Amino acid sequence: MTLRLAIPALLILAVAAIPFAAPQLQLLMNLALAKGIAVVGVTVLLRAGQVSFGHALYFAIAAYAAAFLSASMPGADLALVLLVAISGAVLSGIVVGLFVVRYRGIFFGMLNLAFSMIFWSILEKFYHYTGGADGIRLPRPTVFGMALERGPFELIMFYLSVALVLLLGWFTIRWFASPTGQIFQTIKTNETRLQYLGVSPQRALLSGYILSAALCGTGGVIMGIVQGVVTPEFAWWIRSGEMVFIAVLGGAGSVAGAFVGAVIYEAVRVYASAFAGDIWQLVLGGFLLVIILFAPKGVIGIYDAALARLTGKGLTGKGRSE
Amino acid sequence: MSEILLEARNLQISFGGVVAADDVSLAIERGKNLAIIGPNGAGKTTFLNICTGWIKPTRGRVYFEGQDVTPLPPRRIVRLGVARAFQIPQLFTEHTALENLLISAAAREQLGNPLQDLHRIRERAEMLHLLDMVGCADVADRLVVELSEGQRKLVDIAVALALRPKLLLMDEPTSGVASSEKFKVMEILVKALAEAKVTSVFVEHDMGIVSRYADEVAVWAAGRLQMQGSPEEILRHPDVIRDVIGEAV
Numbered sequence: 001m002t003l004r005l006a007i008p009a010l011l012i013l014a015v016a017a018i019p020f021a022a023p024q025l026q027l028l029m030n031l032a033l034a035k036g037i038a039v040v041g042v043t044v045l046l047r048a049g050q051v052s053f054g055h056a057l058y059f060a061i062a063a064y065a066a067a068f069l070s071a072s073m074p075g076a077d078l079a080l081v082l083l084v085a086i087s088g089a090v091l092s093g094i095v096v097g098l099f100v101v102r103y104r105g106i107f108f109g110m111l112n113l114a115f116s117m118i119f120w121s122i123l124e125k126f127y128h129y130t131g132g133a134d135g136i137r138l139p140r141p142t143v144f145g146m147a148l149e150r151g152p153f154e155l156i157m158f159y160l161s162v163a164l165v166l167l168l169g170w171f172t173i174r175w176f177a178s179p180t181g182q183i184f185q186t187i188k189t190n191e192t193r194l195q196y197l198g199v200s201p202q203r204a205l206l207s208g209y210i211l212s213a214a215l216c217g218t219g220g221v222i223m224g225i226v227q228g229v230v231t232p233e234f235a236w237w238i239r240s241g242e243m244v245f246i247a248v249l250g251g252a253g254s255v256a257g258a259f260v261g262a263v264i265y266e267a268v269r270v271y272a273s274a275f276a277g278d279i280w281q282l283v284l285g286g287f288l289l290v291i292i293l294f295a296p297k298g299v300i301g302i303y304d305a306a307l308a309r310l311t312g313k314g315l316t317g318k319g320r321s322e
Numbered sequence: 323m324s325e326i327l328l329e330a331r332n333l334q335i336s337f338g339g340v341v342a343a344d345d346v347s348l349a350i351e352r353g354k355n356l357a358i359i360g361p362n363g364a365g366k367t368t369f370l371n372i373c374t375g376w377i378k379p380t381r382g383r384v385y386f387e388g389q390d391v392t393p394l395p396p397r398r399i400v401r402l403g404v405a406r407a408f409q410i411p412q413l414f415t416e417h418t419a420l421e422n423l424l425i426s427a428a429a430r431e432q433l434g435n436p437l438q439d440l441h442r443i444r445e446r447a448e449m450l451h452l453l454d455m456v457g458c459a460d461v462a463d464r465l466v467v468e469l470s471e472g473q474r475k476l477v478d479i480a481v482a483l484a485l486r487p488k489l490l491l492m493d494e495p496t497s498g499v500a501s502s503e504k505f506k507v508m509e510i511l512v513k514a515l516a517e518a519k520v521t522s523v524f525v526e527h528d529m530g531i532v533s534r535y536a537d538e539v540a541v542w543a544a545g546r547l548q549m550q551g552s553p554e555e556i557l558r559h560p561d562v563i564r565d566v567i568g569e570a571v
Contacts, residue, residue: 171436171437174436174437174439175436175437177439177440177441178433178435178436178437178438178439178440179424179425179428179433179434179435179438179440179443180433180434180435180436181436181440182417182421182424182425182428182440183425183428183429185416186414186417186425188416189414189415189416189417190412190413190414190415192408192412193412193413193414193481194429195395195396195397195400196374196396196397196400196405196406196412196482197397197400197425197426197429197430197481197485198397198398198400198401198429198430198485199397199429200397
């Protein structure tokens with residue numbers, strides 16, 4: 001097995017061993033994996049040269065859809081909750097997407113932000129339905145009809161998250177390499193040629209936008225179920241900014257980078273806030289500054305460069321880690 | 323009797339005070355290579371832009387195979403069989419030459435399987451052949467930004483040919499190409515067009531190329547189509563020599 005395959009395999013095994021080897025890290029890692037899936041959604045759009053500052057919208061829509069379903073159908077099964085939540089994110093992604101895909105650059109980014117803030121306001125102001133700033137509980141769903149205790153349920157959620165990371169990460173990488181994914185990525189370089197190939201750039205962007213909404217929604221519903229409560233903070237602009245932050249930290253455009261970035265971000269956030277009190281944002285900001293200045297391809301770029309040095313093979317643009 | 327592939331009728335458009343198309347009517351026969359000549363600013367590129375739906379005329383219509391395509395967006399006109407190559411090559415700069423063609427083939431076939439690899443689509447061999455036809459097989463796996471201007475021009479034309487068009491509109495296919503390379507590029511190009519059985523219209527400033535490769539020549543000046551005819555007839559016309567060429571070819 002080559003080093004290029006062995007290192008990711010070892011990392012996956014290490015993550016899978018956490019509930020037994022270091023159970024105190026299980027929750028932190030689960031939240032990082034949920035965020036990582038959502039960050040892949042932002043990463044998808046970065047591949048088309050678009051930055052969304054409002055993708056927490058889909059994170060929140062899926063989480064609230066799960067919470068509303070669980071409230072109206074106590075004991076709803078986990079599979080049903082996930083299906084409804086992700087469908088909610090996809091449907092809203094189609095509706096919002098049809099509007100925002102007509103815009104590019106800063107207008108695209110800010111329109112997404114506007115939609116997310118409108119949703120945040122609705123969550124905050126319609127107290128009787130949404131619980132306002134306190135949010136609403138998301139009781140533990142049943143798993144194949146069984147109501148589980150907290151410990152086993154959290155274990156199932158952890159391994160479900162690991163499985164989703166692998167499945168969705170694999171799917172997204174395959175999608176990037178597919179004709180649809182490649183056409184989507186040409187939006188970054190030449191929309192004129194795209195039109196002269198008989199392709200609607202709006203439709204091409206919409207395909208990736210829906211995928212990104214689905215990924216953000218998946219991250220959001222996992223986060224909601226693991227935390228057991230959903231709040232308007234899920235849709236807050238800082239959450240959207242955090243996703244972009246992690247995407248850049250991990251390596252803009254890299255699927256693996258999204259997960260690595262999410263784990264580093266959560267670790268720095270938790271430990272810096274524990275040991276450095278009020279200056280944890282300063283630590284994170286400094287960390288990102290160093291990355292942007294000295295490793296513009298993010299953590300995954302550092303990894304690729306180190307791997308190239310170890311294996312003695314030069315890196316080409318097509319040889320980087322996805 | 324010859325068959326009309328594309329027909330423009332009474333096209334009119336102005337940009338501010340500049341008349342870019344003034345009652346332009348032109349018919350393009352299937353199977354011919356038509357050259358458009360004229361001084362800069364005469365409205366040649368505007369004509370291509372109107373024919374492909376990029377800009378809409380204030381008056382007049384464009385018909386392709388008898389269908390009125392005037393109100394259609396470029397992508398719909400492309401789907402009917404009109405492709406375009408540009409004065410400045412319009413390529414996907416983060417992709418290789420072959421990938422540019424594969425994307426074109428994927429667009430043509432409307433491939434939508436999310437798990438299919440672009441590099442493994444059925445049309446790969448056809449695209450490699452097309453790259454070979456335009457003399458770029460040896461740079462298939464290089465990013466297009468690493469290619470010479472002449473190679474980029476040829477890849478741009480190959481991307482358009484990958485759509486299997488009936489009509490190819492080319493804006494100055496040899497501009498930016500070194501003088502010593504121009505005839506070589508055109509030789510490759512005309513051969514590729516003949517093999518693909520594509521009717522072509524090309525805007526050109528090099529009269530040597532026009533006289534050698536065009537079946538028919540249309541002369542543009544101040545937004546008007548001044549005359550149309552065979553290269554022998556047009557390139558010897560005193561008005562063309564005075565206003566466009568400067569000296570006899």
